[in-house]
Amino acid sequence: MPNFKPNLLSMAILAFGAISLPTYAQDASSTEDAEDALEEVVVTGFRQSLVNALDKKRASDMVTEQLSADDLGGLPDVSMADALTRLPGISAVRTGGQAAEINIRGMSGGFVFSTLNGREQVSTSGSRSIEFDQYPSELISSAAVYKSPKASLIEGGVAGSVELETASPLERTQQHTFNANVRTMFNDRAGEISDAVEFGHRFSVSYQGKFADDTVGVALGYARLYQPSVSTQFVGLGYTNLVDVDKVEGDTEGPESNPSAEFVSEGMELQHRGGEETRDGYMATVQFEPTDTFSLKADAFLSKFDTESFARGFRAKFEGTSAAYANADVVDNYMIGGTVNRRSSGYTRVEIVNDDNTDYDEVQSYGINADWQVTDAFNVNFDLSLSKASSNFRNGLLWALVSEDANADTPVLDSNVSINYQLNGLSLPDVGFSQADDFSDINKVLVSKYGIYPFVNSDEISAARIDFKYDFDLPVLASIEAGVRITDREYSNDRSVFEYGNDSNFSTSEAPLRLTNDMVEVVSWEGDFAHFPDYLAIDVDKALNAWFPAGIPQPVQTWGAGNSGVVNPDPNSTRSYDWTMLQSGKVFEETLAAYVMANIDTELAGIPVTGNVGVRMIETDQSATSLENVGGDPLLGAQYVKDSAGYINDQFAPSIKGINYTDYLPQMNLNFALTDNDQVRIAAAKVMSRPPINRLASDTSYNISDTGEISANSSNSPSLKPFYATQYDLSYEHYFENTEGAIAVAVFYKDIDSTGIVTTSLPEFDFAGNGFAVPSTIIDELSGVPIPTRNGTYTVAYNDQNGGYVQGVEVAYTQVFNMLPEPFDTLGANVSYSYTESEIEKERVIGVSTVKQSLEGLSKNVASTSLFWNYKDFETRVSVRSRDSFVSDQVAVDAQTVFFSGETVVDYQASYNITDNLGVVFQVNNLTDEPTRSYFNTEDQTGTIQFFGRQFFLGVTYSM
Template sequence: MIKKQFNPFLAMLSSLTLLAGSQMVYAQQDAVVADELLEEVVVKGFRVSVASSVEEKRDADTIVEAISADELGILPDTSIGDALARLPGVTLLRAGGQAGKINIRGLTGDFVQTTLNGREQTATSGSRQVEFDQYPSDLISGAKVYKSPKASLIEGGVAGTVEMQTASPLDNAEAHKFNVNLRGSYNDRADEAVGADDYGYRFSAAYQGKFADDTIGVALGYSRMTAPYVNTQFAGFAYTNSWDVNNDGQDNSVSEGFEMQQRGGEEIRDGYAATIQWEPSENFTLKGDVFYTTFDSEAFARGFRVKTLANGELTNLAIQPNGAITGATITPWSDNDYFAVQTTNDDESRYRESISGGINAEWRDGPWTVALDISRSEADQTFTNSVTWSMPFEDMSAATLMPERDLSVSYLLHGQNVPDISYSNASDYTNLNKMGLAKVGVYPYENTDVLDAFKADIQYDISDSSLFSSFEFGVRYSERTYSADRSVFEYGHDFGLNSSATPDQPALALTDNTASVVNFASEFANFPSFLMVDAMAVLAEHGITPTPIKNWNNNWTLIQSGEVYEDVLAGYIQANINTELMGKTLTGNVGVRIVETDQSSSGLQQLQGAELGSGPDIVDGNGVVSNDYLPVVRGKKFTDYLPSINLNYHLTENDYLRFGAAKVMGRVPLQKLKSGGGSWASDGKFNMWGNTSPFLDPFYATQYDLSYEHYFDDTSGNVFAALFYKDIESFIEDSTIYNYPFADNGILVPTDPTTGEAFANGEYQTAVNNDKGGYIRGIELGYNQAFDFLPGALSGLGFTGSYSYTESEVENIISSGAVGWDATLPGLAPNVFTGTLFYDYEGFSTRLSVNYRDAFVNEEVMAENPQNVYYAEETILNYQASYSFDSGLSVNFQISNLTDEPSLTYFGESAQTGNVNYYGRQIFAGVNYSF
């Protein structure tokens, strides 16, 4: 939740008059684009955005890709993430069907820097990765992706820097502009998930106005989205077990299990943006702006979980050539209680809140320009991960409950298709006399990320130099605090057993008031039926209130909580080039950015032997005191020098050859910098776990870019080809270090009570900078053109598209049971293609867009555990159409994911199924009015 320190910005929200969206006017309106030859070309519809984006790329002093306000304003995307996915070298990672995170040039969001109005953004993800579905496209006037950095750009983008902008109302051509948009939405798979919403809507309103002889500008914007969340899913778990199952001399890999679930709910996003701009003279501008969004995702997940296949007898085997088992009949061993078939009724709701704002003042006096900026960005996330497991018992009315053991499960995977699943006792899972609520767990994740920053930039223009056009200097200081808070509530036992830890927590009976039968549908119709259980109502019937707390029995709740602090002081100098070389114009910049970082983290280090009283008394949520934990603050300081050069050689008026070279850095994911650690003692040795470290170094890379661009002189458009090469020094990985010198690294080693001396050094499960760096290289091709030269109605045609190929020598060996698999660099999809065929003629506008990407490796979380998987190749089609009337009214129609493309994953080989997710088509229809 947004905390009290947000109040100044909430006050700004109510007093500043706001940002935004009338620049997002659905433009079936005319626009005038002037090219370099001062030839005026009148264009309409989507081609407005193509022309604007081409001109921004042409005028840029680095290698960039751009999206114009017009492109976002005409049938706007659900979020800015959808729009960014159309740019060369950018791939999209769908989360819940939404455009949440992006990869750039084969690198994940951990390597992407994101700014809004030039200000670094905090993230709601619990990491540094910005979730772009948090940003309504209605409130964003434009975006750029910087692929080659410059010294004046905030550091942190090894893959690239995404720069989003909101409206500057004094730049608007009209004195007053108002825009209203309303459209309804429908998901065509909503009826497959019981309780899921079918319909939603989007509404946005925006105003821009100029007052006091155009010296004061005001922009206001509001956007609301309610959307059905629908997902029918099969999810396979990682192949972590191995043995010779059929005694043929070859070890086999066996999956942990799998889930089949119906997921549904509703997503509600509200966005507010405001800008007030004052320009009393041509020498001074004062601008204040604020951007605020909330995203509330109410989501359930219901179905089956088949768990720990290795604890059963496997027969009727389907075995792949690599030894992986992709089909079997599993029967529990008589002496093993840890194979289970459970029904799940989980709550995976998230609430995200983000606010970003600041005040910017700019003075211009002769050759001098001075700009000062003060800002704050804060992001909060609460993820309520509630899991409930019901399972069959022999007789729920018995005095002593015994889990049903007379059962078997048969499954057969079909690669990237829905598998076959059957149970020997399928009727038990809808029988109230058999089914009991065995386990309820509530595991909240709460994160807060706050960034305060100040920067000053000075530019001095030179009129009499044959080499430089200007010099820029600047300084930026920022303070960032990231906090993570964990807690837990648990009732019962995973496998329905009354263990010694929970003897008074037996399975709870279900009734007609708390459970009802649900069936799978469509491609998943062969799956067995199950009971939809209201677990909170069951607990309430027994007087149980689920209240998550921190407690020593689950000491990870305290160890994984903590704060990360990051203070950064950066300065830069940059010379902007404007000269001639061999009779042709050469522009660009050269500079260096110097960055001093002070990073640290506070947390708890677990000691050993509480009877020694070596730590202070700390009370948990149950009131239990422990002195086996030591509060620590650990960290490091370091300084980086980041030189860069960008050159643009004007071969002709329409042909450019660009070159860029730079040393770049990307900061460590925030959650990996935590200093807390658990411990254990064995054989006289002290050992620690945590897989985080405040001593990690950033990602570093040296990169080179070369681009050729040709701009058409008879129509708006261009064609380009770009080569890039990045040499990354190292990556971060979890590692176990044996005989680790704890004391030498500032970690207290407690006393062994049996010897009276310090424990010997044992193993340290931590995160490290590895030595597995290497190159990433590739090529990008692009073509954009409106075919104005065609006769008559054919002149409305146009195309914009790009292709990129990326490769890397970086490989990871993923351990997967008996056999590992070679994995590419996470986030790297070798082949990516985006294309849009559009048609704008008179009042009619339509376009068909395609986004294709190859398979790539990334991490996903299944059953609370991260696992590395391949995301299968994917082709997404989107269709949009509209008609505009002279009155300013337009009607529009849109289909997202036209072919209902599923999201698919697998483990190394496509036969080893990971996830099969169907999100359905989203259909929109509505009206827009602009005046």
């Protein structure tokens, strides 16, 4: 076991956080036979769900955290991401103001494996990690986080595995239950954003019933969410330029030869973001149990999440060495303030941006399971499943620039560009623009460019598994389990692009658009952002209809004369978009897994011991389509390749590349029942997480120089291997005897082999020997003489070998204080705290410098606290969850890896039961309007400051 810091355990015990398992439905079964059992504690609603979760945790043969709803629709959270953050060691990354990706034990979502009803789920994100905000909490009856695995579970989670479950109606005691929730929603920041939606709603309805002498069970559920998506944000762009800020125009010395050169940001953005998010979720389950020995269950889950949004404001682009810098404020060799001026030959500018984005995501999950108790000792379980996900994201961008005179016959760019700024760490910066008055003047502003950047991907996995279990009546061995699982997965992505105009100047061939008053609205900033200048919000549809009277051009691609391989290029364009073909393609993955596991039930020195020991074997065959630029040589396999926009390239040779490999994962879980209320768990396992499915795509492009040297680049690779770790867990759990509740303390240690994907350069790479269709000679264009080709450098993605440990401690405390006098005997608390540390550091290149960052998703301290109280028909709860700073990605012009500052999010909820069936509920999410704040290497280098507003809910619940 790891050697923890001396104060680690004391820190854990003194700190606190929360698991929250809220519900409002009244469980009628909890009152049955109450008079016949005087010592029985009758609990309903929240307390019932809490007791259910503790019972599941207590009975589990693994280190696990549990969350249980008393009935469908019982969890108040917007999504399962919010609900899971109530559990110890679980934190979330907020996207658009609400939790989407979860982190487990300091590791990011890419290391988290997820299942629904025991079946692997694919994602709309193009990675392995599912987006939990796609899963309505109203349709999930329980969730478990497995922190230690066992051999019978599907492999895939170095951080842990999340199991979501929908309803099993035959397992309920009631014959029929019905639940409905209706809530209106209000965002208090939407009013300061022009055209943003302020009000939304949530609605859910569910039914569970048993028929035909309890041999047939049916569960149906529907949940709808319509909510505003708003934020006001500042985004600092990455420090990718190395510049001598003292250099004056005309100097010839470059920054590379000047040791005093500083890192300068690409620029900054100031934006209003608004839009609408609509999620429709559907769930259905049918169970058939004609006898006590046979059960057949079919279930389906469908969730559609549609987002229509806009982003408006302006973006300052410094443009590195082409700009002139003055009054530079430099801290640790990074410029965090000063004046940036446009040079006569430079491109420094301020872009007025009006983005129009749509994202249509859908996940589907279907399964059928048959369970047959063949004899008293022998059980067979067979399962078939299909999981599908699709995402259609369309990023439409409209750029506008300031001209000297927008009404001129040939408008020219205003060259008087001066940007004064001073970053203020995690507070908003001070920014001034020489063109500030012009940003809202249609006599100065012209639309210069429009672009559409669609990204369509789909992911589908079909699986079949069979499991066997044989029970023994032996002193040590309770049973043997074995099983086989096969999967077939296909992922595809499709890129295309349309662009017209120029975002850094006014194009003469693609003339800019002059704006009219009916196309624009002058927008002012409010609140903390009120000191920033007004700007023009442009109606994208009106602008495009005026710019292209015959209708918006289709999203087609164009290539210039330098890309002669394109059969149908636009001769007037100089753009090159063959990257859309290279970034489009398919990934194929087939697996065969088998396991054997022994379940243990024995005694050791008079202490009952249960658990399991087993091993899981997995064979993986993965491959991806690939396009290799063979210069159009048909002898090397060149074919006509057509993209989704209809344009054709004849330079590429299609192929499929991949690898196969076999893994063995031994795993052990032992539970020692010290007393009826105390137990110790010990677990050890080797675990794995496969790389993101989109990183297995082949996007290799290579070039042959005039001298015959072959070089190639790829940001992905179908040869990437999984990430592996060996982990150990030790936990102690004490369950209170005279009240509901428990206290648990756990320590863990993970020895991780690899934590990420990096790129490496392989000199003198044997391209032909590794299956690349490269020519042996090229023809010199001047002499016509053949020139032999030779191997050069291959830059390719590979598994980072810089691993290390992740270790930590977790404390969870849950109790209802029924020893207090009335009315405080229903006061309760759920508290949890986790401390996690790691030696792992990942290198990231900024400009020409390499900096180190901690493991993505790791917050040293994560805490959450829920206090609840109910008096008769009234119940109230406040939840606080907090986490330290951590590393993750933020999205600006391009994705940037940054540090996110620590945050504390407070939620409040109150409900009142008017009758046994009807109740009202009031809820506030993000009560303090906690923003997200990020920075690059130190807090001086501001990243994102983003405010989302508070969400207020008011509604009614009905159950029967």
